[in-house]
Amino acid sequence: MKIAILGGTGDQGFGLALRFARNHDVIIGSRKKEKAEEASDKVKEILSSKGIDCKNIIGLDNKDAAKEGDVVIVSLPFEYTIPTLKELKEELKDKIVVSIGVPLATAIGDKPVRVVHPPQGSVAEMVQECLKDSKVVSAFHNVCSKVLEDINNPVECDILICGNDEEAKKIVAELAEEIEGVRGIDCGKLELSKYMEQITPLLIQLNIKYKLKGAAIKITGLEK
Template structure:
């Protein structure tokens, strides 16, 4: 299976690519193909230097990446979400689109420990409203990019997954579970994403308060 990461040159997308390349073919997407290809080469160099086997990693312009990916992860800043997907409706039609965005108030110059919710209630719901023919699943909001990039260590974090299409949600949870230390948890329909996204500013506040490199969450009482 091919996983395309639009905005894969950013910290979060790059970290996910590092982790997922061990099992899946990865397509790094960017507005500029050259930048995507550079990030893809960096990922291969990092994994090779540590003796970690990986599948193919390539860089493409966002449109081509959207066409090629079986699952498309939308890893762009909140303020660029709609501008990124507005011309990709046809390429993303019928596909699983994973929204990992969080509406942090930093985009309006406020604190990153606050959110500015879109009218739809969450970034994931906003994406679904715009991409009516795609199957949007919400995931990966509460795992730190710094933790993802530390590939010598497992990721100590549960990943809360929301979506209205059960099969799409199942496939995304399968992807989550491929990351060492991660556990994908089905949290219900896409409307639950508004609560999941608002956990992120709490974690940011804890990172600041306790000088952590990247706090995460665990849901107790569940068994795989």
């Protein structure tokens, strides 16, 4: 499968690229192709320095990345998500688009332990409203980039997933579970995304309070 990561030059997208490049072709997207190429070279360098085999990893501008990917992860700051995606509607038509965005109040100069409230209810629903012909799945909000980047260790957490297309959710859950230590948990329809997105500021607060690298969550009592 070809996984494109728009804004994959940033922390979270880069961490996901490191984790997915073992099993999938990865396309890192950026506003600038050269920056995407630098990031894709870095992914290859890190994995090869650890002796980890990887598939093809390339860097493209966001538009070409969106065109190439079978699954497209949107790894952009929430405030730039819709301005970027509204130019990519055609490229993203009929595709699985993974919304990982958290509406942190840093977008308005406030604290990372607060959120702003998108009028649609969540970032994922904003994305679905913009990309009417794409299958939007919401996931990967409650895992920190630092934990994803630490490829010497498994990512011990659950990835909560929601969306309105059952098949698309299943594919994203399977992708999540390829990351060592992860369970992908289908939580229901896209309207649940607001709760998932709003767990992240709480995790950030726990990271600050207890000086953690990346607090995450696990659902107990659920056998999978």
